[in-house]
Amino acid sequence: MKKYLLFNFLIFFSYAQSGIEIAKMVDLRKIPKDQSNITKMVLTNSKGKQRTNIVRSKSMDGNKKQIMWFMEPKDDKGVAFLKIENDGKDDEMRMWLPAFKKVRRISSKKRGDSFMGSDLSYEDLSNRKIADHDYSRLDDQTLNSKLCYVLEISPKKGANSSYSKHISWIDQSSLMILKEQSFDKRGQLKKKKEFFNKELNDYLVMERIFVEDVQKKHSTEVTFAEYKVDTGISIKLFQEKNLKRLPRN
Amino acid sequence: MNKSNYIVQKFQKNQSIFILKLSLITIIIFIPIFTNAQDTGLFIMKKMDQLKKPADSETQIKMTLVSNKRGKERSRSRVLTIIEKKFEDGIYNMKSLLRFSEPKEVNGTAFLTWDRIDAKFDDQWLYLPALKKVKRIRAKDKERSFMGTDFSYEDLSGRNIESDSYELIGEDIIHGTECYKINATPIEKKTQYGARLIWVDKKKYLMKRIEFYNKKKEQVKILDIPEHVKNGEYWTQTKLVMKNLKNGHRTELEIIKVIYDQGLKDNVFTESYLKRK
Amino acid sequence: MKIFKKLTFFISISFTIAQINYSGEVTAKSMNRISNNSEINLPYRILSFKLGYTLGQLDINTVTGIEYRNNTSKSNYVLREAYLAYYPEWGEIKLGKQIHAWGSVDGNNPTDNINPYDYYYLFMAGAGRKIGVISLSSKIYFGNSHLEGIFIPKYQKNRFPYGEEDFPLSIPSKPKIKYPVKNEFEFGFRFQTTIGDGDLGLSIFKGNDRAPSVNAANVFWEVEGGPPSLESLLGYRETLVRGLDFVTFFGDFTVRSELALFKSKTPILNLHIIKSPLSLYEFQQDISYSQYVIQIEYTTNSDIILSGQLIGNSVQNENYEWYHVTSSELVDFPYPEFQPGMGNPIAMFSELALLLNSTGVLMDDRLELKGNMMINLDEKGNMFSGSIGYSPWINWKLESTITKFIGDKDDLENTFTIMEDFSNITFNIIYNF
8 A cells, every 4th residue: 555655764864953053063974875774664543553664775875875675564565666866856766566567767756745654754854954944052951861952943935844943952972863843834843753873883873763743643663673884785786676676685 | 493492491411422411501592692701602502502302312333442552553343322311300311321232242231321410420330241240330430431432431421511611712613614612611520620622513503522631731532523414303423533642542433323202211221121131 | 286386396495484585465355236236256366476586696486376256166276477587787687477567657558568468357457467478588777778678489368258247348259269370479679768857768569469350251152142241260460569658757747658559460371372262361451550648647745646647549540451362352341340459458448538546545554545537538438436445454455446337328339338237346355465
């Protein structure tokens, strides 16, 4: 039952945020050359019912090239997705549909609001352009015994955002975002996000993301397993033909 | 002959040979004063239709199909008989049955047409005894060729005079006859043609030529009727030639014999009769 | 039995279980007429099973199925695909019985003529309605483009539901084929490249029609001076298809399109001038026809996919000749009506049709709603269908579909009128593993 997905499913999140300098600092943080993982997403509705999606994912070049294979639910198994970002042109997105034995090119522009039916919207998963937002620094706070910068981020008109503002807690030592609250256009709290990272080979990568849509009473938990970085993924992996077969690792 | 016989209140279609079918409003015989070419065009067409038509007719025709493949001309002949009858039941104004007798390969093949008064596509059936089937001709088939000839199913069906608008665009001499030249453009769009140019004999109001243009305004076919002969009260075409300009084909029809007003029965023009010998 | 041999083969070479991948689907289905609730008895795939084994750059893939009929409880096993796939640096090579897919449009592909169709599964989209062919396929990737060549040594025809009462477009009995295909070898090439924001494909395929047509006839005159009687002798025309397909994007809209030009000819029958009976006449056909599809697709903010297709097919040129074999004389028999032997099966419904569909998913993917409409534009006729799919537990789905055909009550020969009796409600229980 899968439909067409987003483009920027970021394996690790690089939110450009904080007071402009903080935002820029975060932006310049070291990122891996390539990464691979198994992403598990558990969706929980207001009645407590759960739904799980599992995707095996590989990317390189700061997520400019991404390839992913759907593992669960089982009726999606075999479906795979390739995204190639080109400078100056629209992204190229292709899906392999085993039921049709066909590679299908899809639009990178029009995508629905939520990624894979989760509480994360495409906007939530995209890089925020520093120039499209206003940053103001609020008082620092301690969160989980970590001292954080607290920023209020307001999207400008050009950002085309569905939010009126975000409040983000950024760990001062790692410059990783730990928590965020996002408010809708009416100024009401819409989403609460929590981020958990871990150290992997010199980098800090996402381990777990928890998003709660307080208005819909719905939550999503994203976990990343078998996370590997800088394994020397070849650029040749990001080719149509590889959509048809699962990689060995 | 009382001229008032020609005044008819309702629409009628031309009753001459099956090729020419134009439904016209029959009007008073005097020539009114016209102020524009369209009135004239329509008037001429109406006059053509108002020519005396028989109650029924039986015509024997020799049909020659000439094809031109890579410069080589090849011809093939058939003999067929058409019977036609005027109907006045309010739905149909004419029914006709065409049957091939020669050569033996097409012997028995028959084509039944019920000419509708309204603008809907006529009811047409093609009986192929060789394949043991009766094929109902559908509106979407109207462009297809009838039995490999240069006449399409639409060419063999009636077209209401109200379906086109007529404009007199000039005069011309065709087959040694002075003719009016009329441009007919469809109002009723369900036709394969974009326009037709019609030459009508100035004195006798007999159709002498039609040039057919498709929707892209390309000339696709020409129908020539070089000769008419007066047979008793009725004018009869003796020869018709339809040329297909796209492939160099032509179909020639030579009228061998014609018998009028025999009092043909209605039941002859039915689907069940179609399948008889 | 074949099944066991294949299973043993796989088990014996699979020392590393991790290299095996499999997936499958089990379906229980019931189909009833809307008009009188009578059951529609047609076979369906109760099990579809994919098994694959990977050994380095080599894959061995099989797709098998079990076809089942509710009323007779009879089942039969079908090996739909079994092929080796090798993935070198430059591309892919696949050898074996397999299903191919060409073209940019969804579902109705005029340029996709490699695999014959299984008409029992005509209403299924995708690979489900295709029959695998033993073939060699080789695809070379270079830059933004690729070139594929497909070679088929053994001809396969469509599977038609002969004598199947419940199949709406009934074909009474299996016709006898007098002239089976002599030149079985078929091949095709497809080149695809990226131009601007879209993909463009050019293809060519040469093969044999997948449906028979009249190639000759025995003609008798039962009554002297009476009409002739033709006994049709069937064979398969040879057809060349040239195709063009593309997908491109305009703002939020995706535009997909395909155009296929077909040229069909009666094959050379080599009927012996002296040895043939006097009643034998050869029917030579030379037909050019085309099919096209234009599709526009849009996804709304709530992830509802809307798509519209305009499908057309027309005959450009028909040339027919009947020859008397023994005298080489041209004769004047009537021409049987032309039916295409390749191309999109939807051509038998209409010459110009509009297809609209929408798909939406709700409740975290648990609920799927689909709506379809086919509007015949050359004559009266419509088809409507709507379906609800609910997934109570993961990998399970309960689906209910209603399909209604509306024809022309004044026209009994209209395809949609004939299909009216096939209007149905279908229930499916599907389990994926």
